Amino acid sequence: LCEAATPFAARSPAAIRRLLSALAILEQRDGKLNTGSLSAVTAAEKLGGSIHGFVAGSSIKGVAEEAAKVDRLEKVIAVENGAYDKGLPENYAPLLVENIKKGGYTHVIAGHTAFGKNLMPRVAALLDSQQISDITSIEDEKTFVRSIYAGNAVATVESSDDIKIITIRGTAFPAAEVAGGSAAIEDGVDPKADCPTEWISEDLAKSDRPDLATATKVVSGGRGLKSKEEFDKIMLPLADSLGAAVGASRAAVDSGYADNSLQVGQTGKVVAPQLYMAVGISGAIQHLAGMKDSKVIAAINKDADAPIFQVADVGLVGDLFEKVPELTEKLNKA
Numbered sequence: 001l002c003e004a005a006t007p008f009a010a011r012s013p014a015a016i017r018r019l020l021s022a023l024a025i026l027e028q029r030d031g032k033l034n035t036g037s038l039s040a041v042t043a044a045e046k047l048g049g050s051i052h053g054f055v056a057g058s059s060i061k062g063v064a065e066e067a068a069k070v071d072r073l074e075k076v077i078a079v080e081n082g083a084y085d086k087g088l089p090e091n092y093a094p095l096l097v098e099n100i101k102k103g104g105y106t107h108v109i110a111g112h113t114a115f116g117k118n119l120m121p122r123v124a125a126l127l128d129s130q131q132i133s134d135i136t137s138i139e140d141e142k143t144f145v146r147s148i149y150a151g152n153a154v155a156t157v158e159s160s161d162d163i164k165i166i167t168i169r170g171t172a173f174p175a176a177e178v179a180g181g182s183a184a185i186e187d188g189v190d191p192k193a194d195c196p197t198e199w200i201s202e203d204l205a206k207s208d209r210p211d212l213a214t215a216t217k218v219v220s221g222g223r224g225l226k227s228k229e230e231f232d233k234i235m236l237p238l239a240d241s242l243g244a245a246v247g248a249s250r251a252a253v254d255s256g257y258a259d260n261s262l263q264v265g266q267t268g269k270v271v272a273p274q275l276y277m278a279v280g281i282s283g284a285i286q287h288l289a290g291m292k293d294s295k296v297i298a299a300i301n302k303d304a305d306a307p308i309f310q311v312a313d314v315g316l317v318g319d320l321f322e323k324v325p326e327l328t329e330k331l332n333k334a
């Protein structure tokens with residue numbers, strides 16, 4: 001019996017898995033593979049079919065070779081062209097669509113990062129598919145779990161589209177290890193689409209501290225810090241004493257105490273470190289949406305009724321301007 005004659009739904013789970021093929025979109029910056037984007041490979045693994053990786057940009061050979069070491073990847077599709085270095089969706093989306101069509105993939109998976117959020121809705125539109133955003137779990141090849149209402153409810157969604165265009169929450173899928181694999185590297189197709197957008201420049205906040213999105217410890221400051229000077233004076237020594245990344249509430253960012261890239265929450269970064277310490281943060285639902293999956297949550301707030309204490313494992317009611325320097329001093333002596 002010819003396989004194509006059997007409706008998809010009528011096949012056995014093993015037969016379905018054989019037909020599944022996922023393309024994991026991998027990110028790169030300045031010719032270096034962003035290993036955080038290997039979460040897409042871990043997510044693809046849950047589907048059980050074949051997995052290819054996709055990379056594009058200048059000097060892409062090194063990135064492709066690095067990606068090829070990922071155990072679960074069968075193939076890495078690489079497109080060498082500096083026009084894709086900055087991941088502008090205007091030309092990256094048609095590039096991806098051509099490669100999706102050529103590879104006949106059933107699932108295309110990217111991180112729910114600035115890059116993925118920019119790119120995947122456009123890819124979905126070009127393929128006439130419904131994009132499935134920010135998923136936290138894969139139930140089967142067509143059923144996915146995602147949180148809604150700022151993390152207050154969980155929706156299980158089913159897609160009947162032929163090609164599922166998915167972004168995943170990085171904290172829900174640990175990045176696949178760069179080890180044990182030797183995937184084939186293949187040149188992808190390059191449609192060289194016109195790009196009406198021009199990359200002018202970027203102004204990145206540089207820091208020697210751990211990266212907020214992947215750090216195992218995060219200390220975040222809120223409006224309670226009162227000013228940028230106090231934020232830096234109180235939060236940075238605390239972060240250094242713990243070897244932690246620095247985060248901030250939106251109120252702290254909007255007030256200019258901390259850089260935009262440090263915002264944690266619904267409209268900022270979603271983090272799930274081993275330790276999350278909230279200092280002078282009230283615990284609004286939009287903030288909780290970005291940190292409530294942390295393993296241990298500690299909070300310092302002068303208001304014993306602050307909502308942050310409802311999710312905190314450890315709480316300290318007191319004035320942060322006294323308590324945090326005291327804590328930092330003790331940590332430095334320990």
Ligand code: FAD
Pocket residue numbers: 221222223224225248249250251252263264265266267268269279280281282283284285286287290300301302303306318319320321
């Ligand atoms: P506040 O709510 O003002 O809390 C300050 C806290 O500091 C208080 O609890 C106070 O008791 C405490 N405090 C003050 N002085 C001291 C002291 N001396 N010692 C100890 N404690 C002290 N917010 C986010 O954080 N991230 C988001 O991504 C985000 N996205 C949003 C999206 C939308 C659509 C909307 C509508 C809102 C969003 N917000 C987000 C904003 C959110 O609703 C809150 O306004 C914000 O989180 C409040 O920040 P905060 O806790 O720092 O400030």
